[in-house]
Amino acid sequence: MRLTDVxxxxxxxxxxxxxxxxxxxGGTSAALLKGVQLPAGDIDVLVAxxxxxxxxxxxxxxxxxxxAWLPETAPTGTSPSSATWRPTAATPPSCAGR
Structure with a gap:
């Protein structure tokens, strides 16, 4: 994916x-949005x-x-209903969004 694709x-x-x-x-697409030139294969969208x-x-x-829910990519012990993301003081600045 290119920046224009994202x-x-x-x-x-x-x-x-x-x-x-x-x-x-998040992920490589966020890096592309921040100007880092690297290959990206998808767009990771995080919601709370x-x-x-x-x-x-x-x-x-x-x-x-x-x-789609891809169980093989999930952290151990999560499911679609339990996988949540909460921003913390340690949340990396590599995420872009609003």
């Missing part, structure tokens, strides 16, 4: 949302509440590859 995809996603909950873009995950999933459902 920005245009995020614009498409955010336009599809009925309301935009607070979110962060389960309802926000559902909102993003519903907005993405009409697209060919909707969001």
């Amino acid at each position: 920005t245009s995809t995020m614009e498409t996603i955010l336009t599809a949302l009925p309301t935009v909950p607070p979110y962060r873009v 509440r389960r309802a926000d995950v559902d909102t993003f999933a519903a907005a993405l459902s009409p697209f060919p590859y909707p969001a």
Whole structure:
């Protein structure tokens, strides 16, 4: 993915949302948005509440590859209903969003 891929995809996603909950873009896509040149294969979107995950999933459902729970990529002991992210004082500045 290129920077333009990330920005245009995020614009498409955010336009599809009925309301935009607070979110962060993480991983290699966040690095691209910050100007770091490296290969990115996906866009990691982080939200704080389960309802926000559902909102993003519903907005993405009409697209060919909707969001999916990938248990093999999850930390041990998590499930779709228990995997949550909460910002802390130690949250790295590598996340971009609002």
